[in-house]
Structure formats: C-alpha cells, structure tokens
Amino acid sequence: MTVGERLREARERQKVSLHAIAEKTNISVRFLDAIEKNQFDKLPGGIFTRGFIRSYASQVGLDPDAAVEQFLSDEPTQRDDDIDQAPARTQGDGPTLATFVLAGLVVMIVALMFVYLLKPGWLGLDRVSAPSQQASAPDATSAPAPAATDSTAPAASASPGASTATTTGARTPTENTSPPAPAAASTQESVPESPRSPLRLVVAPSGRCWVQVTADGQMRVAREVSAGERITVDAAERLQVVVGDAGNFAYELNGRPGKSLGRAGQVARATIQPATVPQFQAP
Numbered sequence: 001m002t003v004g005e006r007l008r009e010a011r012e013r014q015k016v017s018l019h020a021i022a023e024k025t026n027i028s029v030r031f032l033d034a035i036e037k038n039q040f041d042k043l044p045g046g047i048f049t050r051g052f053i054r055s056y057a058s059q060v061g062l063d064p065d066a067a068v069e070q071f072l073s074d075e076p077t078q079r080d081d082d083i084d085q086a087p088a089r090t091q092g093d094g095p096t097l098a099t100f101v102l103a104g105l106v107v108m109i110v111a112l113m114f115v116y117l118l119k120p121g122w123l124g125l126d127r128v129s130a131p132s133q134q135a136s137a138p139d140a141t142s143a144p145a146p147a148a149t150d151s152t153a154p155a156a157s158a159s160p161g162a163s164t165a166t167t168t169g170a171r172t173p174t175e176n177t178s179p180p181a182p183a184a185a186s187t188q189e190s191v192p193e194s195p196r197s198p199l200r201l202v203v204a205p206s207g208r209c210w211v212q213v214t215a216d217g218q219m220r221v222a223r224e225v226s227a228g229e230r231i232t233v234d235a236a237e238r239l240q241v242v243v244g245d246a247g248n249f250a251y252e253l254n255g256r257p258g259k260s261l262g263r264a265g266q267v268a269r270a271t272i273q274p275a276t277v278p279q280f281q282a283p
Contacts, residue, residue, distance in 0.1 A: 002038050002070075002074055003035075003038075003053065003067055003070045003071045003074055004035050004036045004037060004038040005036075005038075006062065006067070006070070007035060007036060007053075007056050007057065007060060007062065007067070008036040010057075010060035010061060010062050011036075011060045014060060014061065016059070016060065018032050018033060018036075021056060021059050021060070024059055025052075025055040025056065025059060026208065026224050027052050027055060027056070030042075030265070031043055031052055032052070032056060035052060035053060035056060038074070040075055043267075044210055044242065044243075044244040044267045045267070046212075046242070047212060047222055048210050048212070048242075048244055049071075050068050050071065050072075053067050053068055053071050054067065054068055098236065098237075197234040197235060197236055198235075198236055198237075198274040199215075199234065199235040199236070199237075199238075199239050199253075199254070199272060199273075199274060199277070200232065200233075200234050200253070200254055200255070201213065201232070201233045201234075201235070201239055201241070201251060201252070201253055201272070202230055202231070202232050202233075202251060202252040202253075203221065203225060203229070203230065203231040203232075203233070203249075203251050204229070204230045204231075204250050204251060204252065205225050205226070205227055205229070205248050205249050205250055206227055206248050206249075206250050207226075207227050207245070207247075207248030208224060208225070208226050208227065208245075208248060209224070209225060209243055209244050209245035209246075209248040209249050210223070210224050210225075210243065210244030210245070211223070211224075211225045211231075211241070211242070211243055211244070211249065212240075212241070212242040212243075213231075213233050213239065213240070213241055214239070214240040214241075215233050215234065215235035215238075215239055216235050216236055216237050216238060217238075220233045221233065224244075227248075237273065237274070238271065238272070238273050239270075239271070239272040239273075240269075240270075240271050240272075241261075241268075241269065241270045241271075241272065242267070242268070242269050243261060243262075243267070243268050243269075244267055245264065245265055245266070245267075246260065246261045246262030246263060246264070246265075246266045246267070246268035247262070247263055247264025247265060247266065248264070249261060249268070253272065253277060253280050253281055254277055254281070256281045256282065257281070257282040258280050258281060258282060259279075259280055259281065259282050
C-alpha cells in the first residue's frame with residue numbers, strides 16, 4: 001500500500017472530507033487529492049511535498065515521520081531534490097573570498113581608530129591642528145577692531161543722532177554673518193543612503209501560496225505566505241526562489257515591481273543574481 005493509499009484510507013476511516021483537511025492545513029484540495037492518487041508530479045516537490053504529507057498524516061492520526069519515510073521509499077528520486085540539498089552543500093563549504101575581505105576591512109578600521117584615539121601624532125594630526133589654531137587667532141582679535149574705531153566717533157560728536165547711527169552700524173556685521181550656519185546642516189541631511197546589499201527581494205503575494213527563498217545558500221523562507229504579508233530577504237550573490245502558485249505570487253526586486261513567474265496553479269522556480277536583476281524587473 002502506497003503512502004497516498006494509507007492517507008486516504010485513514011481519512012475515510014475517520015469520515016473526514018478533503019475540504020475539512022484543507023481548511024485545517026492550509027493546503028489546497030487539489031494538492032491533497034494528488035497526494036492520495038500518488039500524482040506527485042503535480043506538487044511543488046522537495047520540502048513542499050514532504051511538508052504536505054506530514055501535515056496530512058497529522059490530521060488523520062498517522063505518524064508524520066513514518067509517512068514521510070514511506071513517501072521517500074516509494075519515490076527515491078525525491079531524496080536527491082536539488083532545491084533541498086543546495087543549502088546543505090553551500091553551508092559545508094569553507095569561508096568565501098568575501099568573508100576574508102570583510103574581515104580584513106574590519107581589522108583595518110579597528111587599527112585606525114586605535115591609532116587616532118591613542119597616537120594621533122603617528123597620523124600627523126597634531127601638526128595639522130596647530131596651524132589651524134594659529135590661523136583662527138587673528139580672526140578673533142581683528143573682529144572687535146571695527147567696533148573700537150566706530151566708538152570713537154560718537155565721543156567727539158555732541159549730536160545724539162550720530163550716536164544712534166553708530167550703534168546700529170556696529171550691530172550690522174553680527175546680524176549678517178550668523179545665518180549661513182543652518183545651510184551646512186541641511187546639506188549633510190540630504191546625502192542619500194547607500195543600498196545595503198546588491199539583491200533585495202520583497203515577497204508580497206496577492207493570495208495564499210507556498211514560498212521557498214534561499215539567499216546565498218541559506219534557507220530564509222519555507223512556508224505558506226498569505227495575501228497582505230511582506231517578507232524582505234537580502235542577498236549578496238544569489239537568490240533562489242520556488243513558489244507553489246505563480247499566479248498568486250508577487251514581489252519587488254531592488255525597489256521595483258517584479259515580472260510574473262508563471263500562471264495560476266503553476267510551480268515556478270527562479271535564480272536571481274546581480275547581473276540578471278533587470279530580467280526579473282517589470283518595465
């Protein structure tokens with residue numbers, strides 16, 4: 001007896017309909033019917049198929065692990081699914097070149113901060129700061145000079161009007177030199193922030209569908225996603241996407257809407273790299 005026949009027999013023994021199991025497991029009736037008929041080519045495959053069988057077995061009172069093991073025994077090709085094995089092979093690899101480069105940059109930054117805080121003389125910062133202090137000194141002494149020259153004129157004059165004009169003129173340089181300061185601050189705030197990673201995928205489906213996303217060899221998402229959810233996944237080199245219903249799957253790639261991956265009910269797979277990003281972005 002195949003695993004599909006065992007599941008159907010257990011369901012009929014409990015007098016439960018496929019629609020009732022579909023509501024409890026969030027698995028479509030079409031997929032459940034395919035499992036009972038052993039038509040596994042109609043399922044997404046890999047982790048999706050095993051997850052469907054595990055959930056179905058739990059609802060009808062069978063051992064989920066035993067059901068999955070029988071499925072793999074009946075369908076030996078499912079053991080070699082490349083989608084499931086790819087993350088394991090990647091995680092077993094040694095450190096990449098990018099890892100060594102990043103570690104070197106971190107060490108360099110820490111060393112420069114240490115030298116800057118404890119030994120500024122090694123970088124020549126003490127010699128640079130000294131002339132700047134000397135250059136600012138004449139400005140501090142020369143600023144009061146015009147005020148002193150203007151103040152002597154009212155002393156020689158007996159007219160009250162002349163004293164009022166001189167006082168107003170003395171304030172004018174101070175009022176004209178203060179406004180430019182806010183302009184520098186606004187220039188710094190307008191600098192755009194650089195992107196965090198070469199690849200950014202935002203999953204935002206229009207309906208329920210199974211989604212599996214692998215980023216740089218690490219599994220990031222493997223579950224059913226509902227309409228209204230938004231899941232963001234970043235990657236440096238590669239994104240692998242598998243969807244159980246391409247008609248309900250929608251996404252954004254690097255801030256732009258993505259092209260459709262297929263028709264309703266169709267299982268779709270895509271591999272996205274920085275060089276192929278324009279191929280997946282909508283015009």
